[in-house]
Amino acid sequence: MKNRNVDKSRNKNKSIDSDFKENTTFISNNHFNYELFPKMRLRRLRRTAAIRELFQEIRLSPKDFVTPLFVQEGINKNLEIESMPGIFRYAPDKILEEIDNISTLGIKAIILFGIPLKKDLYGKNSFNHKGIVQETIKSIKKNFGDKLAIITDVCLCQYTSHGHCGIIHENEINNDKSLDILSKTALSHADAGADIVAPSAMMDGQVKAIRDILDDNGFKDTLIMGYSAKQASSFFSPFRDAAHSQPEFGNRQSYQMSYHNSREASREIKSDVEEGADVLMIKPAIPNLDLIYSAKQNTLHPIAAYSVSGEYSMIKAATLNNWMDENLAVTESLTAIKRAGANIIISYYAKKMAEILRNS
Numbered sequence: 001m002k003n004r005n006v007d008k009s010r011n012k013n014k015s016i017d018s019d020f021k022e023n024t025t026f027i028s029n030n031h032f033n034y035e036l037f038p039k040m041r042l043r044r045l046r047r048t049a050a051i052r053e054l055f056q057e058i059r060l061s062p063k064d065f066v067t068p069l070f071v072q073e074g075i076n077k078n079l080e081i082e083s084m085p086g087i088f089r090y091a092p093d094k095i096l097e098e099i100d101n102i103s104t105l106g107i108k109a110i111i112l113f114g115i116p117l118k119k120d121l122y123g124k125n126s127f128n129h130k131g132i133v134q135e136t137i138k139s140i141k142k143n144f145g146d147k148l149a150i151i152t153d154v155c156l157c158q159y160t161s162h163g164h165c166g167i168i169h170e171n172e173i174n175n176d177k178s179l180d181i182l183s184k185t186a187l188s189h190a191d192a193g194a195d196i197v198a199p200s201a202m203m204d205g206q207v208k209a210i211r212d213i214l215d216d217n218g219f220k221d222t223l224i225m226g227y228s229a230k231q232a233s234s235f236f237s238p239f240r241d242a243a244h245s246q247p248e249f250g251n252r253q254s255y256q257m258s259y260h261n262s263r264e265a266s267r268e269i270k271s272d273v274e275e276g277a278d279v280l281m282i283k284p285a286i287p288n289l290d291l292i293y294s295a296k297q298n299t300l301h302p303i304a305a306y307s308v309s310g311e312y313s314m315i316k317a318a319t320l321n322n323w324m325d326e327n328l329a330v331t332e333s334l335t336a337i338k339r340a341g342a343n344i345i346i347s348y349y350a351k352k353m354a355e356i357l358r359n360s
Contacts, residue, residue: 058339060331062106062357065350066151066304070242071095072115073132083238084309085316087348089115092136096143105354109149111198111346112136113242115158122167123159127184129191137192151196151225152189154182154210163240163247165201165255173255178203183213190219198225198281202255207275225304226277229265229291232256235284235310242309265291266298273299279344284308286333289340296341305342307334312348327356 045055072079072089079089090098099110114133116125125131137150156178157165166178178201186197187210197214199206207226214222232253240246257264265288269280280299282291283306296303315333319326330349337345347353 058335060334060338060353060357062350062354063108064334064338064343064345065107065353066109066111066344066346067102067107067350068111068113068346068348069095069098070113070115071132071136074117081238081242083241084313084348085320087242087312089242092132092139095136096139099140099144099148102351103144103148105351105358107350107354109151109196109344110140111151111153113153113158119159119161121161123156123181123185126154126156126159126181127188129188131188134188134192137189137194141193149195150193151198152186152194154186154189154197154199154206155201156181156185157201157247162249165252166203175203175205175255179205179209182206183209186210186224187213187217187219190214190222191217194222196223196225196279198227200227200230200283202227202230202252202257204271205275207272207277211276223278224276225279225281226272226275227283227306228269228272228277228280228295229288230256230281230283231259231288233259233284233287233308233310235287235308238309238313259287262291262294266294269295269299273301277301279304281306281346282342284311285337285342285345285347286311289336292337292340292342302343303341304344304346305337305340307337307345307347307349309348315349326352331356 046052070089071092073092075089075091077091078094081087081089102110112133114131114136116132118125128134133152137152140148140150155165156167157163162168164173166173166175167181168174169177182199182201182203186199189197197210199210207224210224214220232251257268272280279302280295281304282288282295285292285305285307292303292305311333315326315329318324318329330353334345334347334349334353
């Protein structure tokens with residue numbers, strides 16, 4: 001009797017399964033959809049503004065953003081950057097006012113780029129404890145404390161007379177000699193009070209060298225944000241104008257990576273993880289949404305994306321020519337970066353986006 005009941009139950013289940021399959025459209029990986037249109041109408045999810053907002057998947061917040069700031073030694077007024085309208089090189093005694101504006105908007109971090117008065121072959125001012133970045137860090141910490149996270153760019157291109165990101169030896173960018181200067185620079189930033197140092201020179205071993213020197217000198221809690229997959233990109237051009245860092249000769253293709261190679265980017269990211277990076281960065285952002293997504297899927301680290309100067313200048317130029325709506329373009333662009341997987345977005349539009357969110 002018990003077996004007959006089991007058989008009846010099985011036959012009943014087979015009948016249900018058969019009806020289910022007849023009325024169901026199956027797709028790959030054993031997922032399925034019930035009958036589509038007209039029963040399924042995706043426009044229901046978009047019918048009113050309230051419904052659209054209810055089901056919105058990605059939401060931007062001022063806390064997602066990091067604002068890049070240029071501070072220039074030897075000037076007494078802020079100078080607008082010609083190729084980046086609305087972005088300035090700040091005088092040391094003027095930058096605190098801008099940081100107060102940024103903080104008021106709810107943005108929790110900045111990344112500092114220094115422009116020194118004097119440059120030399122070895123970029124020695126990069127690790128000067130009284131240098132432009134070091135003194136600015138101290139001033140910010142004194143006035144804002146831990147209210148704002150200070151990230152510092154660790155590179156030599158603004159400090160070398162030749163404009164390259166490393167030390168030149170026998171007509172080549174010498175990787176290992178550059179590590180010594182980069183490490184000293186990162187240490188000087190940490191000593192001044194930086195919360196996060198971000199090596200961007202794309203020298204092999206730069207994260208490990210910096211982690212070692214920080215740990216050896218008592219800065220075990222200072223984070224490292226690796227410029228893990230930094231492309232040799234034409235989108236950096238306005239930045240080089242802003243930071244006075246155009247190479248005097250050649251280009252940066254022997255150390256910045258090729259944008260053709262996604263597998264090589266994965267190796268760079270893996271290398272930074274193994275060397276001790278706390279945060280991984282992809283740069284530029286919009287041309288590399290695939291790399292952002294891949295890094296998010298394949299690591300457990302926070303992912304930063306740098307929406308670079310060229311990305312800013314393209315939207316700004318189109319806006320100034322009335323070719324597109326700036327607010328809509330900025331919102332769409334930054335949403336795409338977050339949707340791809342970025343936890344942190346470094347953007348010259350950070351303030352603008354925070355203002356849009358505040359007024360929405």
